Amino acid sequence: MNIVSICQTAAIVAALEAFARVFDHEFASYEKAFAALEVPSLQGDLVVLEMGQPDPHWLEFLNAQRQRNPAACVVFAGDGSDGQLALAQELGGEGYLTLPINANLLLLVLNPLLAKIELQLRVNAVQIEADRIREELENSQRRQKEAIAEQDLTYRELLLAYARLQNLNQQKNNFLASATHELRTPVTVIKGYHRILLDGRLGELAPQQREVLQESEQSCARLIKIINSLLDLSRIEAGKLELFYQEYDPALNFKHIVAQMKDLSKRKRLSVVLNLAGTLPRFRCDRDKVNQVLSNLVENAIKYTPNGGKVFLSAEPCWWDRKTCAAAAGSNNGDVNAVIIQVSDTGIGISPEHQQEIFEQFTQVSSNQMDRSGLGLGLAISKQIIEAHGGKIWVDSEPNAGSRFTFILPVGPAETTTGASGQSS
Numbered sequence: 464m465n466i467v468s469i470c471q472t473a474a475i476v477a478a479l480e481a482f483a484r485v486f487d488h489e490f491a492s493y494e495k496a497f498a499a500l501e502v503p504s505l506q507g508d509l510v511v512l513e514m515g516q517p518d519p520h521w522l523e524f525l526n527a528q529r530q531r532n533p534a535a536c537v538v539f540a541g542d543g544s545d546g547q548l549a550l551a552q553e554l555g556g557e558g559y560l561t562l563p564i565n566a567n568l569l570l571l572v573l574n575p576l577l578a579k580i581e582l583q584l585r586v587n588a589v590q591i592e593a594d595r596i597r598e599e600l601e602n603s604q605r606r607q608k609e610a611i612a613e614q615d616l617t618y619r620e621l622l623l624a625y626a627r628l629q630n631l632n633q634q635k636n637n638f639l640a641s642a643t644h645e646l647r648t649p650v651t652v653i654k655g656y657h658r659i660l661l662d663g664r665l666g667e668l669a670p671q672q673r674e675v676l677q678e679s680e681q682s683c684a685r686l687i688k689i690i691n692s693l694l695d696l697s698r699i700e701a702g703k704l705e706l707f708y709q710e711y712d713p714a715l716n717f718k719h720i721v722a723q724m725k726d727l728s729k730r731k732r733l734s735v736v737l738n739l740a741g742t743l744p745r746f747r748c749d750r751d752k753v754n755q756v757l758s759n760l761v762e763n764a765i766k767y768t769p770n771g772g773k774v775f776l777s778a779e780p781c782w783w784d785r786k787t788c789a790a791a792a793g794s795n796n797g798d799v800n801a802v803i804i805q806v807s808d809t810g811i812g813i814s815p816e817h818q819q820e821i822f823e824q825f826t827q828v829s830s831n832q833m834d835r836s837g838l839g840l841g842l843a844i845s846k847q848i849i850e851a852h853g854g855k856i857w858v859d860s861e862p863n864a865g866s867r868f869t870f871i872l873p874v875g876p877a878e879t880t881t882g883a884s885g886q887s888s
Contacts (some may be wrong), residue, residue, distance in 0.1 A: 466490045470513040475540055478564050479511060482573060503804065508580045509573070510660050511560075514550065517750045525554065532585055536576045540564065555845040632700070640697040647690045654683040658861050692840040696824065699847045706851055713743050713778050716750065720757045721776065724765060735761065740779035746802060746874040752848045753872065756856075759841040760806040760868050767866070768810035778804045783871050800874055801854075807867035813860040820858035823860065847868075 466483050470476050476492060483490035491507070507528050512521050528535055536557040541547040543561040551559050551582045558572045657680040659665060663674065668676065698704050721735050728735050757776075764774040783801035813821065820826050824843045849856040860866035 466507070466509045466511070470511060470540065475511070475513060475560075475562070475564055482569060488577070496541075503775040507532060508584070509576060510535055510537045512537065512846050513562075514539050514547045515851070534587075536580055538572065538576065636697045636701050638692055640701075642692045643690045643697070647687065647694075650683055650690065654680060654687065657683060689838060692844060694836060695842055695844045699844065704847065704851055706752065709745045709750055711748045711750050711753065712744055712745050713804075714739050716754055717757070717776055717778065720754060720761055723758065724761050727762065727765050728774070731765060731772075733765055733768060733770070733772055733774060735765075735774045735776065738775060738777040742780060743778055743802065744780055744799065744874060746872070748852055748872055749848075753852075756845040756848050756870065757804070757806070759845050763841065764806055764808035764810065764866070764868075768808045774809075775805070775807045777807075778802055780874075781871070783873070801871050802874060803869065803871050805867055805869045807865060809865045812862045812864050813858065813866055814862050818858050818860060822856075823857050862869050 466479060466488050470479075480490055482488075486508075509562060510528050511527070512525060514521075525537065529537075537555065538558040538563060539547070539551040539554070539556045540560040541551070543559075548559060557576055560569065560572060657676055660668065660676055661680065695704075717737055717739060721737055722862060724735060761776060768774060779802070780799040781801050781803045782798050783803075822842050822845075825839045826843070831866075846856050848873070852872055854870055854872045856868070856870035858866055858868050
C-alpha cells in the first residue's frame with residue numbers, strides 16, 4: 464500500500480514515516496509526491512495533505528491522485544480552524560488531523576482507514592480473480608460449444624460415410640451374388656462335359672488325354688468350390704444365411720467326409736483316423752452346412768500337414784455351459800446338451816498371433832507356405848455357420864506342433880439361431 468504525503472511540516476512527515484515503517488507500508492514524501500505527478504504508474508492508496516500551504520499545487524496534486532485512484536482515502540492536516548474543516552469536508556476528506564499531530568491521534572485516524580483500504584484492496588483482488596475465472600469459464604464454454612459443434616459435424620459426416628459404405632457394400636454383395644451365379648452355371652456344365660469324356664461315353668481316351676482331362680476336372684472342382692464360398696459369403700453378409708434343420712447321424716456323416724478326402728489324403732500319403740464315441744447321439748442341425756465345415760477343416764488339415772503325417776477326426780457328447788463357455792464330458796445320467804467335434808493334425812501349426820486372424824475373411828496365414836490356394840474364406844464361413852447353430856469354434860495350435868480345431872454344436876437348435884426349417888433338397 465502507498466502512503467503519499469504532501470506536507471511541509473517536518474513533524475507530520477516524521478510521524479507518517481514512522482507509521483509506515485511500523486505497518487510495513489510504502490511512503491512517498493512531499494518531493495516524491497510532486498515528482499509522481501509526471502509518473503502515471505504511481506498511485507496513492509492513502510493521501511495526507513497539509514492545508515494552508517503557501518504552495519497552491521496541493522489541490523492539483525489531490526485531483527491528479529483521485530483521477531489515478533478514485534478509491535484512495537484522503538486525510539487533511541491543518542490548524543483545526545472552521546474554514547479548514549469546512550474545506551476538508553467539501554473536498555471529501557476521510558479524516559482530519561489537527562496540528563501538532565499526536566501519535567495516538569494519528570494511530571486512531573489512520574488505522575481504520577488503512578483497514579478499509581486493505582479490505583478494499585482484497586475486494587478488488589477478489590473481483591479481479593472473479594473476472595479472470597469468469598473469463599476462463601466463458602472461454603471454456605465457448606470451446607466446449609465449438610467442440611460439440613465439431614463433434615456433431617463429425618458424427619453427421621460419419622453417418623453419411625457409413626451410409627455410403629453400406630450402399631457400396633450392398634452393391635458389392637449384389638454384384639458378387641450375380642457374378643458367382645453367372646459363373647457357376649458354365650463351370651458346372653464344363654465339369655459335366657469332363658465327366659462325360661472321362662467315362663468314355665464319347666469314345667475311349669488315350670492315357671495322356673485322360674490325364675489332362677482329370678487335371679482340368681480338378682481345376683473345375685476347385686473353381687466351383689471358390690464360387691460356392693463367394694455365394695455363401697454374399698448370403699452371410701446380406702443376413703440371408705438359412706439353416707435347414709434335420710436329424711444328423713455323426714458316425715455316418717463323418718465316414719462320408721473321410722471317404723470324400725480319400726484321394727486327397729492318398730496323394731500325400733496321409734492317414735485320416737476317425738475316433739467316434741460309442742454313445743454319440745443323433746441331433747438336429749443343418750446337415751449340409753455342418754458337413755461343409757467338417758470338409759473344410761479336414762481338407763485344411765491335409766493341406767497343411769507334410770507327407771506321411773496324420774489327421775484325426777473325433778466327436779463325443781458333452782455338457783456345455785454357455786455362460787462360461789466351458790465343456791465337460793457327459794455322464795451316464797444323460798446330462799448332455801452338445802456334441803464336441805475336433806479335427807487335429809500333425810502339420811506345421813499356427814503361431815499364437817495368427818490364431819484369431821484365420822477366422823477373418825480373405826485371410827491366409829503368411830507362415831503357411833505349403834499351399835496358398837483358395838481365397839481364405841473357408842474358416843470365416845465355418846465360423847458363421849457354427850455360430851448360426853448357436854455353437855462355438857476355436858483353434859489350439861503351436862508352430863511345428865500341429866493344430867486342433869474344435870467346435871461345439873448344441874444337440875437341439877437354439878431358438879434364436881434356427882433360421883428356416885424343413886428338409887434339404
